[in-house]
Amino acid sequence: MLDYRLKQSGRASLDFLSSFGAVVPALSRKQTEALKAKGLTDDAKLANDMDERAGQIEGALEPEIAYRVSNLIGEWHAEHHGRIAKEAFEQIAPELRPDFEKYAKGATTLTPNPDIEVPKYWRYPVHRTTGGWDGHPDMGFIHGELVHRYIVGKSPKPPAAGNLPTDIYSDRRNFAGRAPRRDYGKILEIGCSSGPYTEALAQVFPSAEVWACDISIAQLEQAQRNGNHDGRAWKLFQADGQNTGQPDASFDLVTSYIILHELPVEVIVNILKESFRVLKPGGDLLFGDVAPYAAISKVDAWRTDYMAKFGGEPFWRGSSTMDMIGEMKKIGFVDVKYEGTPPTKYPWMTYGRKP
Numbered sequence: 001m002l003d004y005r006l007k008q009s010g011r012a013s014l015d016f017l018s019s020f021g022a023v024v025p026a027l028s029r030k031q032t033e034a035l036k037a038k039g040l041t042d043d044a045k046l047a048n049d050m051d052e053r054a055g056q057i058e059g060a061l062e063p064e065i066a067y068r069v070s071n072l073i074g075e076w077h078a079e080h081h082g083r084i085a086k087e088a089f090e091q092i093a094p095e096l097r098p099d100f101e102k103y104a105k106g107a108t109t110l111t112p113n114p115d116i117e118v119p120k121y122w123r124y125p126v127h128r129t130t131g132g133w134d135g136h137p138d139m140g141f142i143h144g145e146l147v148h149r150y151i152v153g154k155s156p157k158p159p160a161a162g163n164l165p166t167d168i169y170s171d172r173r174n175f176a177g178r179a180p181r182r183d184y185g186k187i188l189e190i191g192c193s194s195g196p197y198t199e200a201l202a203q204v205f206p207s208a209e210v211w212a213c214d215i216s217i218a219q220l221e222q223a224q225r226n227g228n229h230d231g232r233a234w235k236l237f238q239a240d241g242q243n244t245g246q247p248d249a250s251f252d253l254v255t256s257y258i259i260l261h262e263l264p265v266e267v268i269v270n271i272l273k274e275s276f277r278v279l280k281p282g283g284d285l286l287f288g289d290v291a292p293y294a295a296i297s298k299v300d301a302w303r304t305d306y307m308a309k310f311g312g313e314p315f316w317r318g319s320s321t322m323d324m325i326g327e328m329k330k331i332g333f334v335d336v337k338y339e340g341t342p343p344t345k346y347p348w349m350t351y352g353r354k355p
């Protein structure tokens with residue numbers, strides 16, 4: 001991770017945003033109490049159809065202050081976090097440039113693909129960050145370091161509940177540790193972004209050669225800086241995980257972390273197929289993401305679905321309700337597992353082995 005020092009106003013604004021996380025669990029608890037009082041925490045009373053269920057729950061919550069405050073801060077956060085992080089970055093950009101140049105060189109290499117065919121869904125401004133993953137030439141730093149590591153990483157941790165994360169970095173290491181082997185030769189990560197899971201892979205599998213791809217060049221550039229800063233030798237390349245350009249049967253493990261909920265179902269299936277193709281026989285697939293709706297209570301599933309709307313996550317519902325086990329088996333994976341990671345259900349693991 002690069003060293004940097006925020007200016008006072010940038011730091012104060014980011015701290016203000018991350019402090020929202022402190023009130024969210026209390027507001028959620030209040031809403032659950034209100035629903036309980038109206039008999040709406042009982043799965044039997046709630047509709048199976050999510051839109052119908054949303055009507056039941058949101059109608060009942062409408063008069064509740066906790067619900068209104070939750071909406072207000074959710075909306076404010078989603079609307080302003082991208083601008084605030086960009087402004088905080090711009091205040092320190094001149095001081096960061098020398099490090100950006102320094103860490104663009106080193107054992108962690110980056111192979112850009114200027115001819116990449118960018119899929120249409122990817123242009124959606126996910127998280128409602130203006131312009132999406134490449135919406136600013138330095139979005140790798142703005143999103144990876146300021147939004148993700150600073151705001152999300154510094155937010156007070158919610159209680160271990162449902163599919164909410166606990167500590168974003170130890171979660172990644174614990175999850176990587178769920179792979180059945182430690183002796184992988186070559187690992188491919190799909191959708192590495194600025195590299196936080198790539199770093200977890202390097203720590204958990206110190207003898208492996210780590211390859212990682214993403215569509216976003218801005219994110220990959222930040223991953224390269226982080227890799228070189230930390231003395232890693234990752235092979236980063238710009239590619240769509242649906243079509244990595246890697247040879248058949250060339251990796252021992254293909255893995256990803258929290259990309260599935262950002263993808264349309266057909267893209268998830270294509271990525272699973274591509275992973276199968278590039279895995280060696282006997283190789284493992286390990287993908288971590290949010291819990292499927294069927295694995296949590298109907299109220300928790302509604303809450304997740306509702307928060308996804310604030311978060312600018314149009315594909316969350318599809319990925320959380322797809323037939324993942326069926327798709328994995330159809331592709332040819334064996335020993336398929338689709339289960340949560342204790343002690344919470346987060347991240348949810350999709351595992352399969354290529355026979």
Ligand SMILES: C[S@@+](CC[C@H](N)C(=O)[O-])C[C@H]1O[C@@H](n2cnc3c(N)ncnc32)[C@H](O)[C@@H]1O
Binds near residue numbers: 133
């Ligand atoms: C939530 S971030 C991934 C986070 C990262 N793995 C981590 O541990 O924080 C999602 C990333 O997936 C990338 N992405 C989306 N669709 C992709 C695809 N088809 N192929 C490769 N990367 C993709 C996005 O550009 C973005 O950087």
